[in-house]
Amino acid sequence: MFNTCIPRRQTRKVMIGHVAVGGDAPVVVQSMTNTDTADVAASIAQVHALWQAGSELVRLTVNTLEAAEAIPRIRDALDRMGCNVPLIGDFHFNGHKLLTAVPACAEALAKYRINPGNVGRGSKRDEQFATLIEMACRYDKPIRVGVNWGSLDQAHLARMMDENASSAEPRPTEWVMREALITSALDSARKAEELGLPANRIILSCKLSGVQDLISTYQELALRSDYPLHLGLTEAGMGSKGIVASTAALAVLLQQGIGDTIRISLTPEPGGDRTREVIVGQEILQTMGLRSFTPMVVACPGCGRTTSTVFQQLAQDIQRYLRQQMPVWRSRYPGVETMQVAVMGCVVNGPGESRHANIGISLPGTGEVPVAPVYVDGEKTVTLKGDNIAAEFQAIVEQYVHEHYNHGQRPTIIPLHPVS
Numbered sequence: 199m200f201n202t203c204i205p206r207r208q209t210r211k212v213m214i215g216h217v218a219v220g221g222d223a224p225v226v227v228q229s230m231t232n233t234d235t236a237d238v239a240a241s242i243a244q245v246h247a248l249w250q251a252g253s254e255l256v257r258l259t260v261n262t263l264e265a266a267e268a269i270p271r272i273r274d275a276l277d278r279m280g281c282n283v284p285l286i287g288d289f290h291f292n293g294h295k296l297l298t299a300v301p302a303c304a305e306a307l308a309k310y311r312i313n314p315g316n317v318g319r320g321s322k323r324d325e326q327f328a329t330l331i332e333m334a335c336r337y338d339k340p341i342r343v344g345v346n347w348g349s350l351d352q353a354h355l356a357r358m359m360d361e362n363a364s365s366a367e368p369r370p371t372e373w374v375m376r377e378a379l380i381t382s383a384l385d386s387a388r389k390a391e392e393l394g395l396p397a398n399r400i401i402l403s404c405k406l407s408g409v410q411d412l413i414s415t416y417q418e419l420a421l422r423s424d425y426p427l428h429l430g431l432t433e434a435g436m437g438s439k440g441i442v443a444s445t446a447a448l449a450v451l452l453q454q455g456i457g458d459t460i461r462i463s464l465t466p467e468p469g470g471d472r473t474r475e476v477i478v479g480q481e482i483l484q485t486m487g488l489r490s491f492t493p494m495v496v497a498c499p500g501c502g503r504t505t506s507t508v509f510q511q512l513a514q515d516i517q518r519y520l521r522q523q524m525p526v527w528r529s530r531y532p533g534v535e536t537m538q539v540a541v542m543g544c545v546v547n548g549p550g551e552s553r554h555a556n557i558g559i560s561l562p563g564t565g566e567v568p569v570a571p572v573y574v575d576g577e578k579t580v581t582l583k584g585d586n587i588a589a590e591f592q593a594i595v596e597q598y599v600h601e602h603y604n605h606g607q608r609p610t611i612i613p614l615h616p617v618s
Contacts, residue, residue: 204488206455209426210398212340215284215308217254219401219459220426224489225452226459227479228255228428230288232472235272236264242275244472249276249283250525251473252480252491255459257286257311260293266300273306284308286342290316290349294329304337309401311342314386315349327386331393340399343386345379346432347406354382376415379404384423401459403428409447416451426458436465441478448482477521493520493537496551503563504543512561512588513541519592531603539595540573549573557598559591574598 211221219226229248233240235258245256260266273285287307289296294317297304310330318326334341355378362374369377383402391397402425406412412431420427431447434440444462451457460482462475480491497513498504516539527534540555542548544563552558552573559582561570570582572594582590 204453204455204486207420207427209424209458212398212401212426214255214286214340216282217284217308223458225457225483226254227252227476227483227491228257228286228459228461229253229472229476229479230257230461230463231259232466234265235259236262236268238268238271238275241268241272242279245272245276245283245285246279246281247473248476249281251476252524253283253473253476255286255308256283257288257461260287260289260296260303260307261291263296263299266296266303269300270302270306286311289313289330291318293317294326294333297333298329304333304339307339309340309342310334311344312386313344313346313349314354314382315345315351319353324389327389328393331390331395334390334399335394340401341390341395342401342403342428343383343390344403344405344428345383345386347375347379347411348432350375350378351382354378372411376406376411376418379406379415380419380422383419387423387425397425401426401428403430405430405432405463407431407433409443412447413450416456417454420454420456427456428459428461429457430461430463432463434463434465436467440464444478445482449486452483452486452488490535492524492535493539495520496538496540496542496555498543498547498551500543503546505564506543506561508587509541509543509561512559512591515588516541516592516595520595527599527603531599534599534603537599537603553577556602557595559587561587 209220211223212219217226231241231244233244235241241258248256260269269285269287285307286309288311290313293312312330317323355375358374358378362368383404387400387402390400402419402423404415404419406415409431416427416429429448429451431444434444448457448460460479462478464475464478466472466474483489484491484494495513495517497509500510538555540551540558542551542558542560545560545566548560549571552560553576556575558573559570562568568583570587571578572580572582572591
């Protein structure tokens with residue numbers, strides 16, 4: 199359930215397979231593989247992992263004939279595994295050739311991503327763009343016109359720079375570049391409609407790597423169209439930098455009701471888990487009150503009262519456990535994603551936060567009585583002690599989920615931080 203306190207920008211609804219983007223649909227989280235798409239086994243495994251983590255759309259690179267031929271095999275294998283996540287084809291430079299050469303690829307994909315700057319050069323550009331739109335029309339597929347700062351159509355940019363330079367009151371270069379992104383997206387969408395693609399099969403994006411540039415560009419784009427918008431800070435970076443930058447940019451736009459689907463473009467650590475970008479996207483939406491994906495764990499930061507690391511370990515273990523259960527719980531226990539768990543480290547805020555959560559535990563701080571009271575829906579139910587507190591608390595969580603979310607029964611949720 200998304201937060202109705204944040205008014206959403208009104209857009210058309212676009213169906214990508216069974217997933218709705220825009221209109222009255224909640225903001226959708228998507229991701230992208232980094233496997234060689236032609237490596238069918240590796241691509242299947244990563245798409246499945248991203249889907250299990252909660253990705254609602256998954257994009258794959260389609261850059262070679264081998265990659266295009268792999269797409270229908272990947273789709274078939276995922277279907278046999280019960281993984282119905284829509285697949286998006288990411289096309290640059292030769293998409294018109296690949297979709298034409300491999301009709302099974304064009305059919306298996308749920309959406310085509312087209313970058314206007316990489317469709318073609320000179321006289322071939324319009325022809326190759328038309329071929330891509332013809333294929334989208336033939337197979338009844340939506341497209342995303344995805345303009346990127348790093349691959350902007352240079353002829354379009356140069357023309358706008360020249361026009362600006364010759365005007366009576368030239369604008370700053372940064373403004374011209376942002377305007378070039380916006381007009382590239384809007385012009386391409388208009389051409390797609392002229393070629394026969396319905397407006398309700400078009401999504402736009404104008405992705406940049408600077409937070410303030412991204413915010414300004416999308417604010418303007420939102421004023422000038424009613425297409426659904428895909429948000430993402432391109433080349434966000436690694437680790438905390440990428441997470442912080444993406445959150446800073448997307449949170450501002452989402453709070454203004456701008457954005458219908460998001461992707462967090464994190465550079466994974468060497469050998470790192472690709473699903474991290476899905477989790478970050480979900481956490482942005484969930485902490486803003488826009489959607490719920492998995493039970494949230496509230497835990498205190500620790501202080502001189504909590505020299506023991508017991509509560510830290512318990513909070514980490516419970517959070518990992520809850521997320522691991524979601525692929526099963528999502529269908530078995532509807533509504534469980536709204537559950538809130540508190541793992542606190544001392545008596546100062548422990549009992550209070552625990553009472554506000556559906557399930558909370560207040561572990562003893564330094565010098566406190568070595569017992570841990572547990573609260574369920576605001577009422578103290580049991581006090582745990584000894585060496586098996588973690589296992590006993592997990593059992594209480596499991597019992598609560600089964601009793602309160604089984605057969606569609608949902609408890610009354612007490613928000614930790616109510617919003618108006």
